[in-house]
Amino acid sequence: MREDNRFNCLNCGSRTLPELFLKECEDCYLRKPFKADYFRCRQCGLVQQSPVPEDVSGFYEAYPLHQDKSALYQWMRNLVMAPSYFDIRSLKTGDVLLDYGCGDGWFLRSYAQKRAFLLGFERSAAQADSLSKRLHLPVYSDPERLVSDFRGKVDVLTMHFVLEHLTDLTQAFLHVEELLKPGGIFFLTLPSLESWEAKLFGKKWHGLDPPRHISFPHKAVVEGLAGRHGLEVVEIRPVPFPNGFAGSIPAAVTGHFNFVLYLLALPLGIVLSRLSPAGFVAYLLKRTSADSSLDVTPHPLQSRSSTGAMNDPFLQIRSKTNFT
Numbered sequence: 001m002r003e004d005n006r007f008n009c010l011n012c013g014s015r016t017l018p019e020l021f022l023k024e025c026e027d028c029y030l031r032k033p034f035k036a037d038y039f040r041c042r043q044c045g046l047v048q049q050s051p052v053p054e055d056v057s058g059f060y061e062a063y064p065l066h067q068d069k070s071a072l073y074q075w076m077r078n079l080v081m082a083p084s085y086f087d088i089r090s091l092k093t094g095d096v097l098l099d100y101g102c103g104d105g106w107f108l109r110s111y112a113q114k115r116a117f118l119l120g121f122e123r124s125a126a127q128a129d130s131l132s133k134r135l136h137l138p139v140y141s142d143p144e145r146l147v148s149d150f151r152g153k154v155d156v157l158t159m160h161f162v163l164e165h166l167t168d169l170t171q172a173f174l175h176v177e178e179l180l181k182p183g184g185i186f187f188l189t190l191p192s193l194e195s196w197e198a199k200l201f202g203k204k205w206h207g208l209d210p211p212r213h214i215s216f217p218h219k220a221v222v223e224g225l226a227g228r229h230g231l232e233v234v235e236i237r238p239v240p241f242p243n244g245f246a247g248s249i250p251a252a253v254t255g256h257f258n259f260v261l262y263l264l265a266l267p268l269g270i271v272l273s274r275l276s277p278a279g280f281v282a283y284l285l286k287r288t289s290a291d292s293s294l295d296v297t298p299h300p301l302q303s304r305s306s307t308g309a310m311n312d313p314f315l316q317i318r319s320k321t322n323f324t
């Protein structure tokens with residue numbers, strides 16, 4: 001097999017010349033000039049950008065994370081997002097929940113009144129400080145400090161629409177392994193390239209979100225990462241996430257995101273996602289060894305989930321309209 005000196009699979013480390021998956025994918029959402037090329041690893045099947053961008057900060061510039069949201073905004077966001085987030089009903093008093101990649105803090109804020117101990121992690125120090133002050137919760141930006149303070153103490157670690165943004169999958173799972181207590185739960189949601197939604201919309205699929213989405217771990221990749229980091233799979237299920245459809249319609253029609261078209265498509269997106277969830281998958285993993293402190297019985301689709309800020313059109317919307 002020929003080697004590609006630029007390719008380095010984020011999952012298996014293969015450098016074998018990969019298969020081109022999608023070329024020159026434009027940023028339909030934030031309209032950054034960078035066009036992403038996606039390749040499929042011939043060893044493990046992971047689809048990822050190659051080369052992996054060294055600095056992704058430019059992909060997120062002008063991202064409106066800091067604005068306060070209106071009640072109507074919050075209501076709509078709950079309607080759209082909540083069913084794909086972690087179901088906090090399984091939390092017990094005193095449990096520690098870490099939302100890793102907490103974005104604008106929507107998920108943490110939604111459950112701040114619960115008896116669990118909540119904390120967040122967000123890579124931008126400025127964003128973490130701002131969130132911490134607003135939510136009155138610890139929000140870390142330094143992974144080493146986070147691990148130092150909470151090693152083996154976390155009952156539930158959530159990554160809602162986060163892993164696909166990261167440039168080091170192994171490092172992310174290592175953090176999870178270090179932070180979770182034995183029996184602790186790792187809940188993550190991911191876009192699925194195997195879905196009809198992804199196949200229908202192709203480069204215009206909202207879940208592709210180039211260039212911010214770096215890789216698309218599929219089931220076998222997640223299972224492999226889990227197995228190498230002391231985690232076992234408890235549940236895998238599709239989650240209803242209407243933005244996958246509703247956010248793709250404007251891009252398919254006009255070439256880029258448009259809030260009015262998104263709103264027009266949203267009711268159908270909600271119905272489709274509830275009737276036949278596709279496009280996004282939730283994984284419930286459990287740290288092996290010792291006793292679990294949680295009841296992790298698989299729950300129905302009406303679970304909670306947070307959205308990664310990056311997939312949330314509302315966040316961009318707010319920067320362009322007075323949607324209040």
Ligand SMILES: [Zn+2]
Pocket residue numbers: 009010011012013014041042043044045046
């Ligand atoms: Zn691979």
